[in-house]
Amino acid sequence: MNYLSILKLWAFVLIPVFFGTIYFFKEEEEKPAVITFLGENNLDQLMGITLCREMAYVPEDFLTKPIGVSNVQIGSIDFPISTASREAQEMFNQGMAYYYNFDYVQAARSFHDGVRLDPEAAMIWNALSVTYTNLADTVKSKEFGTKAFELARKSGNRFEYLYTKSNFLALEPPSGMEGYQALYDSVYAVKDALISEFPDNVESWVLAAEIRLYFRGLEESEVEGNIANLEMLEKALATDPDHFGVWHLLIHSNESLSRFEDALKYGKMYTEAAPDIPHAWHMYGHDLMKTGNIDEAIIKFSIALDLEKKKYDREDMPYHYDWHYPHNLELLAYCYQYKGQFENAKAIFVQLDTIQAFQEESEGKIRKGHPFFLLQNGEYDEAIYLADKLAKGEGINTKLVANISSGLAHMMKRDEKNAMKSAGEIQILLDSLVNEVSKYGIPEEMFTSSSYFQFYKGLQDLIENGLVLQKDPDNKEIKEKIETFQKQMLSQTGPDPWIESLYFLQLLSNITYSTGNMELAESSAKALLEHDPEFGGGHYAMARVQKRKNNEAAASESMAKAKLAYQDGDGEFLKSLGF
Incomplete structure (x- = not known):
């Protein structure tokens, strides 16, 4: 296990938006501490406390399969790096475009093409490292990140040195509050160095935005972190107004602050920049759904579904290599549920019950919509049946979903004994999460105040309080x-x-x-x-x-x-x- 994995967990619970890895340092000669920020897609792998993984959830032979220059519209990124190979630069830019789209599989394939063209390009190895982090392979992420840092240190390129230093992993986490404060100070030293030395590089501001989101001061609220993240992203946009990846991040950032109309604006821009990317249409659907345009949201989620199927045919790719496929289906089902079209919603939830999870630990995320849907309809016995099946799954998040579903169903049935049994299981699971993050130097109060923890804690309380309220x-x-x-x-x-x-x-x-x-x-x-x-x-x-x-x-x-x-x-x- 390494500190990379631990901080991935911590980054997730503070509502992650995006982006790979960052370094912290105080002096050049010091051994660096490291944190890896996480894209939103590894929820269940992380919340399942599967923190030591030695292989990606996509087979290596597929991730290394040559991809070549894409003939679809995925968005354009111009991120110059130190390489003498024009073709390697092209594959790096393509990989970064896929990465900004959260399409880590095609990003990995692009970066592997890039290092085959120029095995001395530090930034391509670094990009591979952050991509493998999001594919849940911490061993290869460390291997690639160490290589990237060694190459960048030799090159003398200051920007690439700072940027790649984040993958030079430290195995020992900080200890307690003082350790966290030292880590926080180191993180902000990197942020300040990047934006002061390279203020015209949009990637400096993106990195700074993610630091402000994920690394809060001990007295800073989650909302304050979200506001600071938005401010940094707006500076990134001022540096490069046509950076579609920043548009994507701005959707997430505005959503976190309930600024759905602003998010909707960037959602439209994102689809125009990357019309062949399913996630672009999915993100547009997000905010149409939240602004009273549910019919339009259904159209966008359906477009995303169609594009996914075309991608799997085009790339000869099994659907379960893609985290996005079940996620998009779930949001589409929620939209049908919203309109009272329960037959359409139910058909999708039943389909989700049969879909192979892209990771075993993600089963709860894929299947949670169905028991929750049954709770809304008063079908409590059916919800309990699905919950009991989920309870046998892997990972804490899956077990949380199972016990919340069964606990709420038993509470609605006024079955106090079984409802309280589920509530007790939820408490054990939450306590185990608190113990896990505390063990690695992450302040307990920061974790327990996060919206992730409060969401599940609130549902546990609802089970218990509902029973009292009934009496x-x-x-x-x-x-x-x-x-x-x-x-x-x-x-x-x-x-x-x-x-x-x-x-x-x-x-x-x-x-x-x-x-x-x-x-x-x-x-x-x-x-x-x-x-x-x-x-x-x-x-x-x-x-x-x-x-x-x-x-x-x-x-x-x-x-x-x-x-x-x-x-x-x-x-x-x-x-x-x-x-």
């Missing part, structure tokens, strides 16, 4: 805890937690309404509409509360809005709502 609907202490949960869900903004939080808020409205506490039920309905004013489920939740409070005029108005939002819903679903 004592007027319990003021539980009312305050439920409202805290609402705030936690409302704080989940991007890129994917937004839609998941919407459905958990809808579940909460069902829970509170079922207890008969109309004050709390109204608060839950308001939270649902605050999260998304266009959602039919929110208007329906408000309508039934207003009707129970004998406010017929307001109930009729809310019900009319719900009917309009669900006008294309399935007949059986509409019938169940009384439409």
Whole structure:
């Protein structure tokens, strides 16, 4: 195990957006400490605490398979490096374009072509290293990164020296808070050096943006880190206004701050720059979904699905080598669920249950939508059945999904014994995560305050508080805890937690309404509409509360809005709502 893997875990839980690896140093002769930032796609490998991997989740013979110059539109990157080979430079630029698209498989193939053309090019080895980090192969990542640093140190190129030093791995993590502070100081020394010595290089600002996102000061909030990240990305954009990779990162950054209209603008620009990249259309769909354009979002996710299938044919690539395929399907299913088209949604969730996970540890991420969907529909026994299957899977994240699903289902069935059993399992899993990150010098309070941890902790609390609320609907202490949960869900903004939080808020409205506490039920309905004013489920939740409070005029108005939002819903679903 190496510190690279440990910090990948830490980087993920602070809502990662993008980008490879960075170095920290105080003096040139010191042994460097290292952190690797993580693209958003390795969630389950990391949260499963599979921190020591000696091979990528894609076979090496495919990653080294020559790719040649791409004949599809993937976006253009111009990142000059030290190489005498024009062809090697071309393959590096192509690889970076794929990398900025989060397509790590084609990026690896491009970089392997590049080092075959120029085995002395430090930056290509470095690019291979950060790509293999995102492919979950820490052994080769270290091998490639060490080689990159040695070549850059010999070359005398200051920018490449700083840039590649990040892959020169340190095996020992910092110890405790003082160790973290020393690491933080080293990280910021790199950031300051890069932007002061190379202010006209857009890649300096991208790197600085990621440092500001992932390395917060001990007193700095996650939101402050997100704001600083956005500010640095805007400086990157000012340096190179046509850098499509920065546009992509700006989508994520704006989403994290609930600036969905700004994210939508960059989403459109991203698809125009890289029209053959599935993830570009997927990102556009993200923010159409969040701005009341659900039909357009379905179109964009469907375009992404079609482009994925064409890529697999073109590259002779099995679909399970691609993290993006099940992820895009899941978001498409959520959109159908949003419209009340449950048959379409269910068909996709059933398909996701049969898809081979690109990593064993990612099974929970791929399959979580189905049991959550069943919870929304009141199909609790079916949700428990799927949860029990997931509980046998690999990784902490998969087991968290399983126990949350079963715990909520048992709670809704008023089965206190089994609900509390699941809540206890969730606590054990969360404690193991806290112990793991604390063991490696990552401040516990920074992890437990992260939105990732708070999301799962909030759902565990919902199971326990829901049980109490069912017995004592007027319990003021539980009312305050439920409202805290609402705030936690409302704080989940991007890129994917937004839609998941919407459905958990809808579940909460069902829970509170079922207890008969109309004050709390109204608060839950308001939270649902605050999260998304266009959602039919929110208007329906408000309508039934207003009707129970004998406010017929307001109930009729809310019900009319719900009917309009669900006008294309399935007949059986509409019938169940009384439409």
